[in-house]
Each structure stands twice: as structure tokens, then as C-alpha cells.
Amino acid sequence: MSLPPVEVPSGAMRFNSDSQKLEYWDGAQWLEVSTFSPNLNGGARGVFAGGTSNVIDFVTISSTGNATDFGDLTITRTSGGANSSSTRGLFGGGYSPISSIDFITISSTGNAQNFGNLTSARERIGATSNATRGLFAGQGTDPATVSNVIDYVTISSTGNAVDFGDLSVARGRLSACSSSTRGIFIAGSTPNSSTNSNIIDFVTISTLGNAADFGDTTVQNVWVGSSSNSIRGINFGGYSDSNVNINTIDFVTISTLGNASDFGDLTVARRGCLSTSSSTRGVSGGGYDGSDYRNIIDYVTIMSIGNAVDFGDLTTIRAFNCACSNGHGGL
Numbered sequence: 001m002s003l004p005p006v007e008v009p010s011g012a013m014r015f016n017s018d019s020q021k022l023e024y025w026d027g028a029q030w031l032e033v034s035t036f037s038p039n040l041n042g043g044a045r046g047v048f049a050g051g052t053s054n055v056i057d058f059v060t061i062s063s064t065g066n067a068t069d070f071g072d073l074t075i076t077r078t079s080g081g082a083n084s085s086s087t088r089g090l091f092g093g094g095y096s097p098i099s100s101i102d103f104i105t106i107s108s109t110g111n112a113q114n115f116g117n118l119t120s121a122r123e124r125i126g127a128t129s130n131a132t133r134g135l136f137a138g139q140g141t142d143p144a145t146v147s148n149v150i151d152y153v154t155i156s157s158t159g160n161a162v163d164f165g166d167l168s169v170a171r172g173r174l175s176a177c178s179s180s181t182r183g184i185f186i187a188g189s190t191p192n193s194s195t196n197s198n199i200i201d202f203v204t205i206s207t208l209g210n211a212a213d214f215g216d217t218t219v220q221n222v223w224v225g226s227s228s229n230s231i232r233g234i235n236f237g238g239y240s241d242s243n244v245n246i247n248t249i250d251f252v253t254i255s256t257l258g259n260a261s262d263f264g265d266l267t268v269a270r271r272g273c274l275s276t277s278s279s280t281r282g283v284s285g286g287g288y289d290g291s292d293y294r295n296i297i298d299y300v301t302i303m304s305i306g307n308a309v310d311f312g313d314l315t316t317i318r319a320f321n322c323a324c325s326n327g328h329g330g331l
Contacts, residue, residue: 008025009025010025010026010027010253010256010258012025013025013303014030016030026253026255026256027253027256027258031255043060043061043062043063043278043327044060044061044062044277044278044279044325044326044327044328045058045059045060045061045106045107045325045326045327046058046059046060046061046276046277046278046283046285046323046324046325047070047082047084047089047104047106047276047323047324047325048067048274048276048285048286048314048321048322048323049070049073049077049082049089049091049112049321049322049323050073050076050077050078050080050091050094050318050321050322051077051078051272051274051286051293051316051318051319051320051321051322052076052078052293052316052317052318052319052320053076053316053318054072054073054074054075054076054077055069055072055073055315055316055318056069056070056071056072056073056104056112057069057070057285057314057315057316058070058106058109059283059285059297059311059312061276061277061278061281061283061299061325061327062278062280062281064299064310064311064312065311065312066312066313066314066315067285067297067312067313067314067315068315069109069315070104070109070110071104071109071110071111071112072111072112073091073102073111073112074100074102074111074112074113074114075094075098075100075102076094077091077093077094077095077098077102077322078094078095078123078320078321079093079094079095079123079124079125079173079320080092080093080094080095080098080123080125080127080322081093081125081126081127081136081137081176081322082127082274082276082322082323082324083127083128083129083134083135083136083155083324084106084129084134084155084324084325084326084328085129085131085132085134085155085156085326085331086106086131086326086327086331087105087106087107087156087326088103088104088105088106088155088156089103089104089106089324089325089326090102090103090115090127090129090134090153090155090324091103091104091112091322091324092115092118092125092127092134092136092161093118093121093122093123093125093136093139094123095123095124096123097121097122097123097139097141098121098122098123099117099118099119099120099121099122100114100115100116100117100118101114101115101116101117101118101153101161102114102115103115103158106324106325106326107326114158115153115158115159116153116158116159116160116161117160117161118136118151118160118161119149119151119160119161119162119163120139120147120149122136122138122139122147122149123139123140123141123172124138124139124140124141124172124173124174125137125138125139125172125174126138126174126175126176126185126186126188126226127176127322128176128177128178128183128184128185128226128330129155129178129183129205129328129330130178130179130180130181130183130205130206130330130331131155131180131330131331132154132155132156132205132206133152133153133154133155133205133206134152134153134154134155135150135151135152135164135176135183135203135205136150136151136152136153136161137149137150137151137167137174137176137185137211138150138167138170138171138172138174138185138188139172140171140172140173140174140188140189141172144191145172145191146170146171146172146188146189146190146191147170147172148166148167148168148169148170148171149163149166149167150163150164150165150166150167150203150211151163151164152164152208164203164208164209165203165208165209165210165211166210166211167185167201167210167211168199168201168210168211168212168213169190169197169199169201170190170191171188171189171190171191171197171199172188172189173187173188173189173222173223174186174187174188174197174222174224175187175188175224175225175226175235175275176226177226177227177228177233177234177254177277177328177329177330178205178228178233178254178328178329178330179228179230179231179254179255179329179330180205180230180329180330180331181204181205181206182202182203182204182205182254182255183202183203183205183330184200184201184202184214184233184252184254185199185200185201185202185203185211186199186200186217186224186226186233186235187199187200187217187220187221187222187224187235187238188222189222195220195241196220196221196222196239196240196241197220197221197222198216198217198218198219198220198221199213199216199217200213200214200215200216200217200252200259200260201213201214202214202254202257205330213257214252214257214258215252215257215258215259215260216259216260217235217250217259217260218248218250218259218260218261218262219238219240219246219248219250220240220241221235221238221239221240221246221248222238222239222271223237223238223239223271223272223288223320224236224237224238224271225237225238225272225273225274225275225284225287225323226275227275227276227277227282227283227284227302227323227328227329228254228277228282228302228328228329228330229277229278229279229280229302229303229328229329230254230279230329230330231253231254231255231302231303231329232251232252232253232254232302232303232329233251233252233254233329234249234250234251234263234275234277234282234300234302235248235249235250235251235252235260236249236266236273236275236282236284236298236308237249237266237269237270237271237273237284237287238271239271244269244290245269245270245271245288245289245290246269246271247265247266247267247268247269247270248262248265248266249262249263249264249265249266249300249307249308250262250263251263251302251305254329262305263300263305263306264300264305264306264307264308265307265308266284266298266307266308267296267298267307267308267309267310268287268289268294268296268298269289269290270287270288270289270290270294270296270319271287271288271319272286272287272288272319272320272321273285273286273287273294273296273298273319274286274320274321274322274323275323276323276324276325276328277302277325277327277328277329278325278327278328279302279327279329280301280302280303281299281300281301281302282299282300282302283297283298283299283311284297284298284299284308285297285298285314285321285323286314286317286318286319286321287319288319288320292317293317293318293319294317294319295313295314295315295316295317295318296310296313296314297310297311297312297313297314298310298311299311
């Protein structure tokens with residue numbers, strides 16, 4: 001195969017006619033897209049938990065339609081964070097603030113059980129994972145009270161979280177997503193600032209250490225919902241410096257460094273619409289539109305660009321909930 005022209009953008013896709021494989025350009029080389037997929041018992045399942053209640057819902061991401069009741073969290077959990085492996089979903093932290101972590105078995109239904117505790121009580125956090133480790137990062141209770149702490153747990157076990165390192169900038173109301181190797185933490189509110197943050201930073205999940213700068217989002221933003229496959233991270237909606245809910249969707253290529261690019265728009269501008277994904281679709285559920293909580297679920301095809309499409313509805317109206325799946329980009 002010949003070298004690509006210089007104008008090929010990071011994240012571009014091609015079919016290699018020699019190897020008969022799909023490849024993507026990471027900014028320096030063509031890499032083969034993995035076609036491995038775990039047994040997901042009928043398809044990747046997206047789970048939405050908490051918000052203004054302790055309700056857990058689920059959807060089959062490859063389909064469309066309304067969510068179905070899964071069970072309940074051990075407590076009402078607002079503004080916490082969720083991460084997952086192909087078998088377990090974890091829900092940690094939350095208002096006002098709390099330190100507990102719950103877990104579920106994603107392929108089943110039923111109530112959550114206690115997993116352990118974060119290193120401190122925290123709310124308005126970002127969370128992501130690979131197949132082994134779950135990360136919980138940041139904290140925000142008001143503009144003056146934020147944290148740079150990143151905790152981690154081993155998802156297959158139970159027990160308390162351990163210190164991983166620090167974010168590049170302390171902040172709360174952030175979001176997160178990942179590939180199997182990298183976790184990225186997106187936007188948020190920084191200490192005593194009159195503006196929201198456009199910061200994106202990253203860590204290598206299998207190591208310990210502090211986050212490094214990745215680039216910037218297209219909008220200075222808080223309460224973003226983020227999801228990913230193994231290549232792209234997608235960021236849905238949020239709340240701008242102008243105190244306006246936004247419908248912006250942007251994306252990054254996780255294996256590279258650089259600023260986010262425009263992807264399209266949500267069906268309804270809103271913040272706190274927490275998001276998850278399969279290897280092909282990103283779904284974003286719930287949110288606050290400035291006057292009321294919503295039960296909307298939108299979806300996009302991750303490797304395309306364009307506006308979100310209606311997927312269905314959650315079982316209840318809510319925002320600032322937690323979301324995870326058994327088929328996201330970290331697996």
C-alpha cells in the first residue's frame with residue numbers, strides 16, 4: 001500500500017485491499033481495526049443509573065426503543081460516575097457528596113450491591129475504564145471546591161479505591177471515556193473561575209501517574225456526556241460559559257493528541273445527559289434542558305459525523321445520571 005497524502009486527517013478510515021482489513025490513520029501510520037468482540041449475550045447493553053432517583057434502566061445499543069427497568073442502586077446517586085468491564089458496571093460517588101461504589105452484573109437484571117468506597121467522598125466526577133481497571137477523577141461542589149484526584153479500582157474484585165494520580169488541572173463536573181489503553185478526561189469547572197474549561201487530558205490506564213494534556217474541546221463546557229469506541233471519543237451537549245444548554249457534539253481520536261473536532265448536534269440542547277457506547281454507536285440519555293429534566297435517548301454512529309437521531313426514552317425523566325455498557329471502547 002502506498003503512503004497516504006499529507007492531507008489525510010487523524011481518524012480517517014480505509015479498506016486495505018492487500019490485507020482485506022479495515023484500517024485507520026492515527027496521524028503517523030495506518031493501524032488495523034480490531035474485529036474481536038466479546039460474547040455480549042445478544043448485543044452490547046447500555047445502562048443508565050441514578051440521577052434524580054435510584055432507578056437503573058437498560059437498552060440494547062444496536063436496536064432502538066425505550067429503556068427497560070433493570071433494578072435499583074443501593075442509594076439515590078446524582079452526579080456520580082460510572083465505568084464498566086464486559087461483565088460488571090460500577091457506579092461511584094455522587095451528591096452530597098458520597099464515597100460509596102455500587103456494582104451490577106450487566107448481562108442480568110437486579111439491584112446493585114456494595115463494592116467499596118472511593119478514597120474520599122466526592123461528587124460531580126468523571127469515570128471511565130478498560131477491561132480491568134475503573135477510574136474515578138475530579139470533584140466539584142462549588143467553584144472554589146474542586147479536586148485533581150484520580151482513584152482506581154480493579155473491576156473484577158470488590159474493595160476500596162486506591163490513588164492513581166492527579167488530573168493536569170483540578171476540576172469538577174467533567175466527563176470521561178477511553179480506549180483499552182488510554183483514559184481521557186474532558187472539560188469541567190476549575191477553581192474560582194468565571195469560565196468553564198475546555199481542557200482534555202489523558203492517562204495510560206494500566207500504569208499509575210498524573211494525567212497529561214491531550215488538547216481542547218470545541219466549547220468551554222461542563223456537564224458533558226462522553227462515550228467512545230476503541231478509536232474515537234464522542235462528547236454530547238453540556239452547559240456553556242453563557243449559561244446556556246448546548247446541543248454540540250464533538251469528537252477526538254483517542255490514540256493521538258490534539259483538539260476536538262465538530263461532529264454534529266443533539267436532538268435537544270441539554271446538559272447532564274450521560275452517555276455510553278458499543279463499538280459502533282454512542283448513546284446519550286436524559287439531561288436537563290434549562291426548564292425540566294428529560295427522558296430522551298439520542299444516538300450517533302461513532303465513526304461517521306452528523307446529527308444525533310432519536311433512540312427512545314428512559315423509564316423516568318432525569319439528569320446527571322451515570323451510564324456504562326459492556327461493549328465500550330475500553331474493552
